[in-house]
Amino acid sequence: xxxxxxxxxxxxxxxxxxxxxxxxxxxxxxxxxxxxxxxxxxxxxxxxxxxxxxxxxxxxxxxxxxxxxxxxxxxxxxxxxxxxxxxxxxxxxxxxxxxxxxxxxxxxxxxxxxxxxxxxxxxxxxxxxxxxxxxxxxxxxxxxxxxxxxxxxxxxxxxxxxxxxxxxxxxxxxxxxxxxxxxxxxxxxxxxxxxxxxxxxxxxxxxxxxxxxxxxxxxxxxxxxxxxxxxxxxxxxxxxxxxxxxxxxxxxxxxxxxxxxxxxxxxxxxxxxxxxxxxxxxxxxxxxxxxxxxxxxxxxxxxxxxxxxxxxxxxxxxxxxxxxxxxxxxxxxxxx
Amino acid sequence: xxxxxxxxxxxxxxxxxxxxxxxxxxxxxxxxxxxxxxxxxxxxxxxxxxxxxxxxxxxxxxxxxxxxxxxxxxxxxxxxxxxxxxxxxxxxxxxxxxxxxxxxxxxxxxxxxxxxxxxxxxxxxxxxxxxxxxxxxxxxxxxxxxxxxxxxxxxxxxxxxxxxxxxxxxxxxxxxxxxxxxxxxxxxxxxxxxxxxxxxxxxxxxxxxxxxxxxxxxxxxxxxxxxxxxxxxxxxxxxxxxxxxxxxxxxxxxxxxxxxxxxxxxxxxxxxxxxxxxxxxxxxxxxxxxxxxxxxxxxxxxxxxxxxxxxxxxxxxxxxxxxxxxxxxxxxxxxx
Numbered sequence: 001x002x003x004x005x006x007x008x009x010x011x012x013x014x015x016x017x018x019x020x021x022x023x024x025x026x027x028x029x030x031x032x033x034x035x036x037x038x039x040x041x042x043x044x045x046x047x048x049x050x051x052x053x054x055x056x057x058x059x060x061x062x063x064x065x066x067x068x069x070x071x072x073x074x075x076x077x078x079x080x081x082x083x084x085x086x087x088x089x090x091x092x093x094x095x096x097x098x099x100x101x102x103x104x105x106x107x108x109x110x111x112x113x114x115x116x117x118x119x120x121x122x123x124x125x126x127x128x129x130x131x132x133x134x135x136x137x138x139x140x141x142x143x144x145x146x147x148x149x150x151x152x153x154x155x156x157x158x159x160x161x162x163x164x165x166x167x168x169x170x171x172x173x174x175x176x177x178x179x180x181x182x183x184x185x186x187x188x189x190x191x192x193x194x195x196x197x198x199x200x201x202x203x204x205x206x207x208x209x210x211x212x213x214x215x216x217x218x219x220x221x222x223x224x225x226x227x228x229x230x231x232x233x234x235x236x237x238x239x240x241x242x243x244x245x246x247x248x249x250x251x252x253x254x255x256x257x258x259x260x261x262x263x264x265x266x267x268x269x270x271x272x273x274x275x276x277x278x279x280x281x282x283x284x285x286x287x288x289x290x291x292x293x294x295x296x297x298x299x300x301x302x303x304x305x306x307x308x309x310x311x312x313x314x315x316x317x318x319x320x321x322x323x324x325x326x327x328x329x330x331x332x333x334x335x336x
Numbered sequence: 337x338x339x340x341x342x343x344x345x346x347x348x349x350x351x352x353x354x355x356x357x358x359x360x361x362x363x364x365x366x367x368x369x370x371x372x373x374x375x376x377x378x379x380x381x382x383x384x385x386x387x388x389x390x391x392x393x394x395x396x397x398x399x400x401x402x403x404x405x406x407x408x409x410x411x412x413x414x415x416x417x418x419x420x421x422x423x424x425x426x427x428x429x430x431x432x433x434x435x436x437x438x439x440x441x442x443x444x445x446x447x448x449x450x451x452x453x454x455x456x457x458x459x460x461x462x463x464x465x466x467x468x469x470x471x472x473x474x475x476x477x478x479x480x481x482x483x484x485x486x487x488x489x490x491x492x493x494x495x496x497x498x499x500x501x502x503x504x505x506x507x508x509x510x511x512x513x514x515x516x517x518x519x520x521x522x523x524x525x526x527x528x529x530x531x532x533x534x535x536x537x538x539x540x541x542x543x544x545x546x547x548x549x550x551x552x553x554x555x556x557x558x559x560x561x562x563x564x565x566x567x568x569x570x571x572x573x574x575x576x577x578x579x580x581x582x583x584x585x586x587x588x589x590x591x592x593x594x595x596x597x598x599x600x601x602x603x604x605x606x607x608x609x610x611x612x613x614x615x616x617x618x619x620x621x622x623x624x625x626x627x628x629x630x631x632x633x634x635x636x637x638x639x640x641x642x643x644x645x646x647x648x649x650x651x652x653x654x655x656x657x658x659x660x661x662x663x664x665x666x667x668x669x670x671x672x
Contacts, residue, residue, distance in 0.1 A: 001337045001462055001463060002462050002463060002464040003463060003464075004414065004463060004464055004465060004466065007414075007438065009464045009465075049655075050655050052651055052652065052655060053655065078340065078343075078523075079523050083443065085424070086649065086651070087423040087424070087649040087650070087651060088421070088423070088443070088445065088647070088648065088649035088652075089443045090647075090648070090649045090651065090652045090657075093526060093647040093648075093652075093660060094652065094657060094660075096526060097526045097528055097660055100525055101525065102343065102522075102523035102524060102525050103523070103524070103525060103526050103662060104442070104444070104451055104455065104523060105442065105443035105444050105451075105647075106440070106441065106442065106443065107419065107424070107425045107441035107442065107443045108440070108441050109424065115440055115441075119440065119455065122458065122459060122462060122464045123458060125462070126337055126338050126458060126461070126462030126464065127337060127338060127339060127340060128338040128339075128340055128345045128458045128462065129340060129345075130340065146651075186438075187414075187415050187438035187439070187440060188438060188439070189436055189437065189438055189439060190429060190432060190433045190439050192433055311424070311426075311429040311441075312424065312426070312429075313422065313423040313424035313426045314423070315388055315422070315423060315426065315482075316388065316424075316426045316429075316430065319385075319386050319388060319389065321426075321430060324429060324430075324433055326439060
């Protein structure tokens with residue numbers, strides 16, 4: 001049964017990620033971890049007629065692959081927790097419609113994978129569910145046309161802008177021996193520093209990451225050196241630098257153990273992604289492939305996964321609202 | 337600690353709704369339960385500059401009222417689970433930004449209040465949280481302009497169309513003595529019968545309600561007469577009739593104990609709402625005011641709350657997709 005210690009929820013039932021799958025598009029296949037994905041697609045339409053349907057297909061395929069890897073059937077899964085960036089979470093809904101698995105839609109913008117993992121961990125650890133599936137996705141083209149400009153317009157991108165990852169990640173949580181244990185989790189708070197620049201999501205999210213990570217280190221009485229990796233979701237280059245700066249002001253230097261999925265997924269020099277990758281599918285695809293593989297090989301043992309989300313819509317920004325951020329922590333330790 | 341029995345999650349820690357608040361707009365104040373809301377607003381703008389900001393304000397006010405009624409401070413709440421119909425859940429995000437409460441955004445369309453209550457029940461019952469706040473909202477004008485036509489257009493409404501409720505509901509869940517116990521819950525499945533008419537959400541959601549209620553009655557070995565009330569969220573008049581029809585085909589007649597929040601909230605004859613009320617705020621405001629009051633007076637003891645959601649976006653419908661539905665069950669029993 002989980003136990004609440006301050007703001008930390010500690011698991012006590014050997015709750016693990018027992019299988020995972022990370023899949024991605026063509027651009028991601030050409031990046032530094034392109035070979036680590038379970039599958040990559042040459043054609044980002046995945047044979048579908050629209051980008052939104054292609055993003056849905058990413059979720060369908062990620063779930064099929066993770067079920068295959070775990071040798072579980074859909075009837076073995078008690079709940080699927082899923083979310084995405086599209087209005088009314090349609091890529092999750094239509095991507096998971098063909099599975100007859102009880103469904104709870106989650107919304108935490110690009111922090112959604114952490115939210116799915118933490119909620120799933122509580123469901124499994126408390127015996128409310130035996131196996132929970134967590135899945136999120138994003139797609140460069142569906143995100144661009146929803147949040148920014150028509151792709152066809154070919155607008156010049158700000159240097160602080162990030163590139164939405166075409167990809168999805170899926171993980172199965174259970175109380176079996178797995179790849180890594182979910183030791184504890186912490187739910188983040190909506191953190192608003194008044195950033196309004198929609199072409200600088202890293203800056204909008206960095207204060208939330210700092211708030212969550214600092215409170216977590218403080219409440220657990222640990223320091224950055226206690227972890228092999230503190231992994232944020234998609235702060236990218238600009239947001240990561242800001243995170244170091246905010247945390248240094250509080251006397252905490254994480255730069256030695258920190259990395260960000262938005263920095264890992266693309267090659268900064270050759271792939272012209274400016275500030276790095278972003279999207280619900282960014283940290284999901286990186287965590288569920290490359291990071292889980294490094295845990296399996298024994299390279300990583302103790303990881304803080306702190307995905308971040310920028311909480312906004314086109315409408316809220318047009319109405320002059322700022323962009324609050326949020327960041328949730330999932331603390332993982334190797335079962336190897 | 338919760339216990340999974342088939343698809344039912346049973347609570348075992350006296351997990352209760354300990355306080356609730358339901359608030360609404362002007363039209364709702366003129367309906368049959370207008371006097372039952374904690375507060376109603378003459379001006380549906382609530383002093384804000386846009387409808388979206390007004391909807392956010394509904395969530396802020398509902399939370400303030402429920403905290404006041406429970407004599408709890410925001411620091412007494414471990415997690416807030418919230419959601420709404422607006423793109424990227426902005427009314428929850430901006431409505432709850434001023435509270436420093438850890439936040440998990442939920443998306444289940446109009447079933448979101450049931451999703452918040454069921455997830456909150458598991459968090460509280462498992463000791464992962466001591467107190468959880470569940471809150472959802474909707475607003476007629478923000479929904480109309482997002483999903484349908486500009487208000488100013490004054491288009492004629494289909495007879496199967498429903499009227500989005502301007503309102504919000506908030507409930508605090510804890511392991512204290514409260515208004516009613518959350519006995520058990522069941523997570524629904526995405527159910528798609530191929531309905532594509534966006535002016536007939538009742539028809540899109542009725543099959544999901546039937547699927548969930550039938551499976552629940554079957555798994556718990558109970559029948560409709562075992563409950564004082566089976567309360568759906570916003571099937572309205574058309575959807576409720578369809579629900580009876582689908583369930584009768586399976587040999588189950590719920591018409592004697594069923595009601596729907598979309599039927600309760602408006603007067604059909606005098607208020608010109610055609611097929612009834614709808615929106616995340618419909619079942620939330622009705623459950624958290626009128627229904628909780630009837631539990632307090634001893635009039636209702638044993639209730640199945642089965643909120644329903646229509647899973648779609650403007651884009652998915654324009655791309656020819658059907659409208660799947662979902663329905664989650666929260667089983668409540670009076671503490672009076």
